[in-house]
Amino acid sequence: MGFTNVYGVPGRSGAGAESPRARAVLLDGRAVAATLREETAAAVAALRARGREAPALATILVGEDPASHVYVAAKHRACEAVGIRSLDHRLPGDVEGERLAELIGSLNADDAVSGILLQLPLPSQLEASEFIDLIDVGKDVDGLTTANAGQLWRQRDGLRPCTPAGIIELLDRCGVPIAGRHAVVVGRSDLVGRPLAGLLLRRDATVTICHRHTADLPAVCRGADILVAACGIPRLIGVEHVRPGAVVVDVGITRTDDGLVGDVDFDAVATVAAAITPVPGGVGPMTIALLLANTVAALPSTTDKDR
Numbered sequence: 576m577g578f579t580n581v582y583g584v585p586g587r588s589g590a591g592a593e594s595p596r597a598r599a600v601l602l603d604g605r606a607v608a609a610t611l612r613e614e615t616a617a618a619v620a621a622l623r624a625r626g627r628e629a630p631a632l633a634t635i636l637v638g639e640d641p642a643s644h645v646y647v648a649a650k651h652r653a654c655e656a657v658g659i660r661s662l663d664h665r666l667p668g669d670v671e672g673e674r675l676a677e678l679i680g681s682l683n684a685d686d687a688v689s690g691i692l693l694q695l696p697l698p699s700q701l702e703a704s705e706f707i708d709l710i711d712v713g714k715d716v717d718g719l720t721t722a723n724a725g726q727l728w729r730q731r732d733g734l735r736p737c738t739p740a741g742i743i744e745l746l747d748r749c750g751v752p753i754a755g756r757h758a759v760v761v762g763r764s765d766l767v768g769r770p771l772a773g774l775l776l777r778r779d780a781t782v783t784i785c786h787r788h789t790a791d792l793p794a795v796c797r798g799a800d801i802l803v804a805a806c807g808i809p810r811l812i813g814v815e816h817v818r819p820g821a822v823v824v825d826v827g828i829t830r831t832d833d834g835l836v837g838d839v840d841f842d843a844v845a846t847v848a849a850a851i852t853p854v855p856g857g858v859g860p861m862t863i864a865l866l867l868a869n870t871v872a873a874l875p876s877t878t879d880k881d882r
């Protein structure tokens with residue numbers, strides 16, 4: 576591939592440790608996310624040194640989904656570590672939409688709240704997009720409102736969804752070139768695939784988006800210089816989907832009895848790819864690091880006078 580990777584060397588961990596035939600460079604999201612969090616911590620400290628309030632992230636968790644509880648707890652810990660205050664709002668799974676709407680409205684109006692994150696999925700009686708679009712566009716640190724999604728596709732500034740933005744940041748910081756490359760994204764959700772395709776396009780990649788109706792998925796994927804798997808099907812992507820020398824990004828996370836499993840068959844694909852993200856330790860930590868960065872970026876005056 577001809578790029579330099581400052582973080583991973585073949586076989587440092589993951590790739591080489593798990594398979595003697597592995598040749599892919601490991602794209603170490605955990606390490607890159609740690610660097611990014613340090614930068615965010617420094618930005619928060621600089622704000623405080625100028626007498627500003629620390630930014631505050633309000634999370635809203637509806638219902639009892641155990642994975643969502645784990646994620647929200649991780650987000651709060653990450654906030655604390657960089658000096659961002661976090662406010663934990665929880666509502667019962669059978670809550671009326673009106674109450675959720677009221678809560679979002681009160682957080683929109685609260686000047687002490689810089690970012691609002693509505694954890695997904697919502698219980699089935701609540702339509703997620705309806706409530707996401709109640710979030711103030713300037714506080715939409717998940718970048719999921721229709722307005723911010725539109726800004727992305729219109730090539731205007733705005734808050735970007737954390738997972739797609741985290742993937743771009745990871746590629747950039749690992750020295751993977753994007754412009755002119757063929758990027759294939761497997762998955763077209765509003766949370767990951769679609770906005771990621773938009774960001775890759777903005778960076779001058781040639782972008783193909785795949786989904787359930789894609790005919791001959793392996794053949795389409797084999798055209799990729801950069802292949803991103805975000806479909807939620809454990810180990811769907813195997814060697815037959817990967818052109819030797821491609822860069823493979825695994826967004827998928829499925830909880831099984833053997834732990835977390837990605838959408839990529841890591842051991843097999845690492846023998847042909849030039850570089851690959853592990854699960855865990857790849858895209859996941861980048862998502863949280865970008866949430867923190869977005870929360871600082873959402874402070875009105877960071878764009879007005881502090882930057």
Ligand SMILES: NC(=O)C1=CN([C@@H]2O[C@H](COP(=O)(O)OP(=O)(O)OC[C@H]3O[C@@H](n4cnc5c(N)ncnc54)[C@H](OP(=O)(O)O)[C@@H]3O)[C@@H](O)[C@H]2O)C=CC1
Nearest residue numbers: 738762763764767786787805806807826827828858859862
């Ligand atoms: N690491 C991280 O930070 C994050 C990880 N995730 C994980 O990423 C995965 C995807 O999440 P999300 O986008 O929310 O999932 P969704 O279920 O919303 O979307 C999945 C997408 O994959 C497509 N798809 C499903 N099966 C296939 C298939 N066999 N072939 C081709 N395309 C297929 C679907 O196509 P269609 O539209 O046709 O139905 C859909 O567009 C999940 O495992 C999730 O847990 C999610 C967010 C963050």
Ligand SMILES: Nc1nc(=O)c2c([nH]1)NC[C@@H]1CN(c3ccc(C(=O)N[C@@H](CCC(=O)O)C(=O)O)cc3)C=[N+]21
Nearest residue numbers: 646693694695696717737855856857858859860862863
């Ligand atoms: N409004 C909203 N925004 C989201 O960004 C959002 C969401 N809802 N709902 C669920 C998905 C999923 N998601 C992850 C975040 C971090 C890790 C992460 O840190 N993963 C670690 C492992 C964590 C573990 O061990 O469980 C890793 O991959 O190394 C994973 C997944 C954000 N999501």
